[in-house]
Amino acid sequence: LRERRDIFFGDFAAAERSLRALVEATPASHEARRLLVELLWETGRDAAATDMARIGLENLSSLGEAPTLWVAHDARMPLWAAQLRAGGIDEAALTQARREFLASWERRGGAGADSLWLVAWGETSFSAEAAKGALAALAKSPGSAEALLGPAQIRWGRSRYATVAAHLGRIELLAGNSDAAVTHLASAAAACPAFDAPFHHVRLPAWHGEALEAAGREGACDAYGRVLARWSDVPTSRTARAARAARVRLACP
Numbered sequence: 001l002r003e004r005r006d007i008f009f010g011d012f013a014a015a016e017r018s019l020r021a022l023v024e025a026t027p028a029s030h031e032a033r034r035l036l037v038e039l040l041w042e043t044g045r046d047a048a049a050t051d052m053a054r055i056g057l058e059n060l061s062s063l064g065e066a067p068t069l070w071v072a073h074d075a076r077m078p079l080w081a082a083q084l085r086a087g088g089i090d091e092a093a094l095t096q097a098r099r100e101f102l103a104s105w106e107r108r109g110g111a112g113a114d115s116l117w118l119v120a121w122g123e124t125s126f127s128a129e130a131a132k133g134a135l136a137a138l139a140k141s142p143g144s145a146e147a148l149l150g151p152a153q154i155r156w157g158r159s160r161y162a163t164v165a166a167h168l169g170r171i172e173l174l175a176g177n178s179d180a181a182v183t184h185l186a187s188a189a190a191a192c193p194a195f196d197a198p199f200h201h202v203r204l205p206a207w208h209g210e211a212l213e214a215a216g217r218e219g220a221c222d223a224y225g226r227v228l229a230r231w232s233d234v235p236t237s238r239t240a241r242a243a244r245a246a247r248v249r250l251a252c253p
Contacts (some may be wrong), residue, residue, distance in 0.1 A: 001195060003035060008198035010231045012039060023052075027059055029074040037082045038199050043236040050088030053079040071111040071119055072160070077101050081124035094124065113142040114164070122167035131174035138168075146183070162191040166200055170207050178214035185211050202230045206239050209246060221252035 003022075006015035016039055022032035033056045040049035056079045068074050080097040083089045098120050105111045121134035143149050145168060149161065169184030185208040209223030215251055227243035 003032070004195045004198045007035070007039065008195060008201060010234045010237075012043060012234055015039060030056060030060065031073075034075055034078055034082075035199075037079065041086055042199065042238055043234070044238060045087070046086035049086040049165060050083050053082040053086075054088070055139055069110075071115045074101075074105075074119060077119050077124055081126075084124070085126055091127075091130065092101075098124070114148050117142060117148060118167060122164065123172065125171055125174065128174050128176065131171040134171050135175055145180075149187075157224060158191050159196040161190045162204075163197055163200055163233075165191070166204050166207070169211065173207060173211045173214065178211050181211035182208070182215050182217065202227055203239050206243050209243070210233055213246070213250075221247060221250055224250075224252065 003015045003018045006012070006018070016036065019032050019036040020037065023036060026032070031097050032050060037049050037052045037056070040046075040052060056075060060076055060079075077098065080089070080094055080101075084091065084094045102116060102120055105116060117134075117138055122244045125131045125134040127159050138145070138148065148168065150165060158201045165188035169181045169188060172178075172184060173181035185204065188207060189204055205223040205226035209220040209227075210220070212220040212223060224243040224246045227239055228247075231240040232244075
């Protein structure tokens with residue numbers, strides 16, 4: 001909780017110290033590694049993020065396929081996606097990793113279609129083409145946004161629902177569906193607990209601002225302002241820099 005709180009309030013230096021200590025003391029602490037990878041990418045250290053993700057995947061490979069009881073706790077796809085986003089691998093490598101990931105959970109069983117979509121597609125799509133592929137996969141299983149969000153809200157509770165809605169909105173935005181993006185991102189913003197997912201919580205208003213802009217609606221300035229309310233003192237934050245530039249572009253008061 002301390003590391004998540006530090007991230008939320010923009011004390012990245014303290015969060016990094018704590019996360020590095022956790023990863024060094026317990027190399028199998030994949031949640032700490034995931035947070036550290038996110039922090040490294042957020043602060044522009046792509047090579048370090050790639051290396052940290054690669055080491056985590058090497059550790060996980062020794063555990064065999066589906067190395068956890070719950071698909072939402074399986075760190076493989078987030079770590080592969082981190083390498084893609086940081087430029088360490090290409091889309092073809094991620095696509096192959098996704099096939100292997102889905103096949104491993106199909107063999108194992110016990111994972112819901114909504115959980116699989118979120119981890120395999122929702123959290124790993126960063127381009128317009130990938131987003132369209134994610135929506136095509138959603139149309140096949142679980143079948144629709146309503147099918148995805150309904151079970152999530154009931155089974156996972158407020159925090160997980162917010163994560164699902166946020167990534168669905170982000171993907172709709174990337175795919176060019178700005179109105180749908182606004183709807184899902186607004187829903188996520190109303191449900192997102194700050195400390196459960198601090199990166200999502202602060203990036204969410206940035207995505208919402210982009211969607212509002214794309215849809216020609218009001219409110220983008222306020223959305224970008226919420227990002228800066230948390231991370232304005234983090235000069236290396238990609239998200240804060242983009243939000244600040246957007247406010248200048250829009251001539252926000």
